[in-house]
Amino acid sequence: MKTKYLIIAFVITALLQAAVPLKMIYDSEMTEKHGTEYRFRTTPIDPTDPFRGKYITLDFEAEAVTTQDTTWVRNEKVYASLGKDSLGFATITNVSREKPSDKTDYVATKVGYYYGRDLHIDLPFERFYMEESKAYEAETAYREYNLAAVKFMPAYAIVAVKDGNAVLKNVIIDGIPMKEYVLKQREKSK
Amino acid sequence: MGSIQKELSELVANNVITVTTAKDIENYYALKKEPQGNALLTIFGSLGAILVGLGIILIFAHNWDTFSQTTKTLLALLPLFVFQGLTAYCIVKEKSSLWKDASGILLFFAIGSSMALVAQIYNIPGDVSSFLFSWIILGMPLVYILRSNTLAFLQIIFATYYAVEAGYFNPERPWPYLFFIAALLPFYVKQIKTTPESNGVSIFNWLLPLSGIISLGAFLKGGNEWSLSILIYIAFACLLYNIGMLPYFRDRKTRRNGYLCLGLVTIVTLLLTTSFRWFWEEIVYRESPAPVLVGWGVLIALGLGIAYYTKRGKYGINPFQAVTFIFPVIFFVGMADTFIPVILINVLILALGVGCIKQGINKVDFKVLNFGMVMISTLIICRFFDTSGSFVIKGLLFVAVGVGFFATNYILIKKKKNNPVNSATHEN
Structure with a gap:
């Protein structure tokens, strides 16, 4: 009798435990497969997470909009509408507290800080996880590339966006994915 | 076991106890000893599982970028x-608790x-504290379903980790920590009731x-300076004590009573901190946030x-318990003057130390005696500077x-020699 209740309780717990990663997978898959792609100009740096491993933090050029509204509070939930500039890179066209009602793509995110009429937001895809040996090399490779490149092509992140959800698909440096760029640099230095 | 048998045969030989009593005692210890091996196995089983679990996390954290996304997801x-x-x-x-x-x-x-791995595959952001939050919530029912002490300990450790991450390294106050601890309390109370003597x-x-x-x-921030934090920490340490x-x-036994030991050490450490004059000179009284x-x-x-509740029992209130209301009084005196509180705190520590020494000698308890001695010597070392x-x-x-x-330890050794029965009755 008692075991029966325990089993029921456990089944509910187990379903919840499985539901969280499955929901994460489903949302990300849907966004990745059916979302619109945006390219965000970025600068990478490399930190570590105790559970999820090494990643490079991306510092985006497009993360601020000018606004007269001064009432923004840190960590406040906001929606950033996206657009593209003349070169095809992503820009933030508007930040609001309500979901955009028109068809424009947007990402759900948080307010970073407000300073001198510029509202800075924390874009919700600033972590790009990499294999542990490559994350640090990626950072140094980018720094060197940034200094030495003759024909500079900006590094950018490819982000799929759908219904406010955003999935960071890849980071491109000198026209190729970050991972391949790191491998290429390794080949060169041999 | 061997040593007990040796003692028992000696007692029987000297007609202190009868043979049947000796047998009863032997049986009692034999029965009591039984679960020992099992307990050891549980400890090593749990430790092994913790190491394997952490190992899996580390192996995943490597980020195997040669695998396809589907393989990694599976x-x-x-x-x-x-x-x-x-x-x-x-x-x-219905397997064993092990x-x-x-x-x-x-x-x-x-x-x-x-x-962690799903977040890694899809580059899902989020800081460590929000990650720990989901983890603790999803793990909490397991404590009750499996009635597992070790899981409860892991939950306390992870809840503390959460409070540190969310509170010390982020601007928020880690309120969910209180919820996590509250969620574990029924389990703890039940363990106290069913197995009060268990490890x-x-x-x-x-x-x-x-x-x-x-x-x-992690809760003490938002416009208040650390002198107020000490006031609150002393209140908390007194509560523990x-x-x-x-x-x-x-x-x-004292070694089973973490509340008393940790409370005592925290109270004395903080009192010693406030025994310096600079502490009272540097206090800035600002308006403090209401939640604090x-x-x-x-x-x-x-x-x-x-x-008050313990006072009604057979013990009466002791001086360390009295710190609960004495310290706030001194603190408020300190709002007006910087000299009087320094004197009061020093006298208080001295009185507590002397009290310990007196109690230690009366009850022939080396722990209490030397704790008092350490208090007084630390006080003197502080004043030295x-x-x-x-x-x-x-x-x-x-x-x-x-x-x-x-001298005091010598007196106590002599007293213990003269009166061996008295000395065996104390733990605290």
């Missing part, structure tokens, strides 16, 4: 499903590793106050309530304390 879910299956099997087959502990721990870490309860008795001491600081003085804890003041009020009220007295006087004071250490 790998992420695999440990979760495997250990859920194992745990379900243990519940259905099995339940081990499978529960593996499942607990699998929850974390699956979320599990002892570990709880240490882990909970320690977690509280570490996490409290008062809990340790509850008859249930007091009647048990309310929290302080609650701590003081609880501490005093328990002190901030008082501009003559070196001769300071030197004589040190000699006096050193001689005091020898």
Whole structure:
């Protein structure tokens, strides 16, 4: 009798435990497969997470909009509408507290800080996880590339966006994915 | 076991106890010893499971970028499903607590590793504290379903980790920590009631106050300076000490009473900190945020309530419990003057130390005696640094304390020799 209740309780717990990663997978898959792609100009740096491993933090050029509204509070939930500039890179066209009602793509995110009429937001895809040996090399490779490149092509992140959800698909440096760029640099230095 | 048999045969030989009594005693210890091996196995089983769980997380954290996304996703879910299956099997087959502990721990870490790997695959952001939050919530029911002490300990440790991450390294106050601890309390109370003498309860008795001491600081911010934090920390330490003085804890061995020990050490450390004049000179009294003041009020009220409750019992109130209301009075005196509180605090520490020494000698208890001696010598060492007295006087004071250490311990050894029965009755 008692075991029966325990089993029921456990089944509910187990379903919840499985539901969280499955929901994460489903949302990300849907966004990745059916979302619109945006390219965000970025600068990478490399930190570590105790559970999820090494990643490079991306510092985006497009993360601020000018606004007269001064009432923004840190960590406040906001929606950033996206657009593209003349070169095809992503820009933030508007930040609001309500979901955009028109068809424009947007990402759900948080307010970073407000300073001198510029509202800075924390874009919700600033972590790009990499294999542990490559994350640090990626950072140094980018720094060197940034200094030495003759024909500079900006590094950018490819982000799929759908219904406010955003999935960071890849980071491109000198026209190729970050991972391949790191491998290429390794080949060169041999 | 061997030593007991030796003692018993000696007692029988000298006609102190009868042969039947000796047999009864032997049987009693034989029965009592039985679960020992099992307990050891549980400890190593749990430790093994914790290491395996952490190992899985580390292996995943490597980020195997040669695998395809689909393979990685399946790998992420695999440990979760495997250990859920194992745990379900243990519940259905009503396996021993050893099995339940081990499978529960593996499942607990699998929850974390699956979320971590999925986040890694899809570059899902979020700081460590929000990650820990989901993890603790999803693991909490397992404590009750599997009735596992080890899982409860892991939950306390992770809740503390959460409070530190969310509170010290982020601007928020880690309120969910209180919820996590509250969610574990029914389990703890049940363990106290069913197995009061178990090692599990002892570990709880240490882990909970320690977690509280570490996490409290994470709540103390927002425009207030650290002098107010000391006021609140002393209130909290007094509350811990008062809990340790509850008859249930007091009647048990000191090493089982983490509330008393941690409370005592925290109280004395903080009192010594406030015995310096600069502490009172640097206090800036600003308006404090309401939640902090309310929290302080609650701590003081609880501490005093328990002190009053224990006073009604057979013990009466002791000087360390009295710090609960003495310190706030001194603190408020300190708002007007910087000299009086320094004197009062020094007198207070001296009185507490002398009280300990007196009690230690009366009850022939070396622990209490030497705790008092350590308090007084630390007080003198502190004054050595901030008082501009003559070196001769300071030197004589040190000699006096050193001689005091020898003398009091010598008196106690002599007293113990003269009256061996009396000395066996104390633990505290």
